[in-house]
Amino acid sequence: MPGxxxxxxxxxxTQLLKAWGQGDDRALERLTPVVEDELHRMAHRCMTxxxxxxxxxxxALVNEVYLRLIDIHAVTWQDRAHFFAMSxxxxxxxxxxxxxxxxxxxxxxxxxQVSLDEGLLLVPEKNADILALDEAxxxxxxxxxxxxQVVELRFFGGLEVVEAAEALKTSPVTxxxxxxxxxxxxxxxMSGEKGDGC
Amino acid sequence: xxxxxxxxxxELYHSALEHEExxxxxxxxxxxxFDAALCREVESLLAHDRKAESFTLLVAETAAxxx
Numbered sequence: 001m002p003g004x005x006x007x008x009x010x011x012x013x014t015q016l017l018k019a020w021g022q023g024d025d026r027a028l029e030r031l032t033p034v035v036e037d038e039l040h041r042m043a044h045r046c047m048t049x050x051x052x053x054x055x056x057x058x059x060a061l062v063n064e065v066y067l068r069l070i071d072i073h074a075v076t077w078q079d080r081a082h083f084f085a086m087s088x089x090x091x092x093x094x095x096x097x098x099x100x101x102x103x104x105x106x107x108x109x110x111x112x113q114v115s116l117d118e119g120l121l122l123v124p125e126k127n128a129d130i131l132a133l134d135e136a137x138x139x140x141x142x143x144x145x146x147x148x149q150v151v152e153l154r155f156f157g158g159l160e161v162v163e164a165a166e167a168l169k170t171s172p173v174t175x176x177x178x179x180x181x182x183x184x185x186x187x188x189x190m191s192g193e194k195g196d197g198c
Numbered sequence: 199x200x201x202x203x204x205x206x207x208x209e210l211y212h213s214a215l216e217h218e219e220x221x222x223x224x225x226x227x228x229x230x231x232f233d234a235a236l237c238r239e240v241e242s243l244l245a246h247d248r249k250a251e252s253f254t255l256l257v258a259e260t261a262a263x264x265x
Contacts, residue, residue, distance in 0.1 A: 051259040180215075181208055182245040193242065 008034055010071040017070070028090070035094045038065050066158065074078075084167040085149065088157030095156065096134040129150040136189035140182065146170075147178040151186070154179060203236070212242045215247070 008016065019027035066087065075083050125198060133155075141148035146168065153164040154175075161179070165172040199207070210229055217225045222244065230237035 140230060143199060143201070144208070147208075161248070180247065181211055181243075184211070184243045187246040188242060 002152040008021060010069060011074055014070045014071045014074045017083060017086055017090070018075070020090075021082045028190055031090060032094060035065060035069065035090060036097075038069055039094065058093045080168060081167045084157055084159060084163075086109075088152045088159075091158075092134065092137075092152060092156040095130055100131060132190045133186060139189060140185055144178075144182070144185075147182045151182045207236065207239055207243075210236070211243050214240055214244060 008030070013031065016027040017033050020031065070087070099141070137148055137151055149168060150164055152161045153167055154161070157164075159167065161172050161175050165175045168175065210226065212220045213229065214226055223241075226240055227238045230240070
């Protein structure tokens with residue numbers, strides 16, 4: 001909703017996420033720019049108070065964005081799993097779109113390294129990492145759906161082990177195992193080393 | 199890779215991790231039997247398990263777990 005002056009309230013964002021979870025794609029269209037704006041604003045704030053070389057960690061970033069955007073108390077217990085899954089997916093989408101557009105700018109933009117706020121949010125090498133991770137995760141999900149959800153929830157959703165276990169209705173032990181396996185698998189995929197494809 | 203093979207790969211990966219590092223190769227040879235490709239696949243994942251410790255992208259995990 002470009003140029004829209006009304007910023008959805010926490011309650012509205014929470015409702016939109018729920019609506020998207022129930023299949024309303026217009027809710028996603030409305031949500032994406034809100035989350036993107038908030039990411040930009042936060043990155044800019046950090047830039048003014050911290051060193052230029054500082055890198056924002058994804059989990060911390062995601063947590064902070066959610067804290068500001070979402071009224072978690074408005075989500076009923078039964079909705080939580082679905083809600084977290086949708087939130088994490090949304091953040092994955094926003095972060096990869098963001099990284100992609102920055103890569104595009106870099107190719108076309110010559111000497112200018114990174115713009116102020118974007119440079120802070122994702123330093124160049126991390127940028128490539130996010131895109132490579134997104135791609136590897138898509139392939140991983142085809143073979144290991146639950147394990148890929150663990151990555152989505154933990155990495156893009158910023159959830160702790162226990163929270164991810166709750167969201168997936170499984171045990172923390174399983175989440176830890178899945179996370180470890182997923183990391184090794186994704187790292188290998190991102191390093192360009194192929195398995196035997198067996 | 200089909201679903202059954204994917205499941206086997208994951209299972210062997212976790213079983214191998216339960217063994218001491220020096221015993222893993224022997225364990226895998228026994229567990230994979232004639233399937234050398236599967237054995238190599240598990241080994242390459244195990245190699246990346248070690249690298250995962252220093253993986254910059256996943257630095258967030260360290261931050262979260264030390265909170």
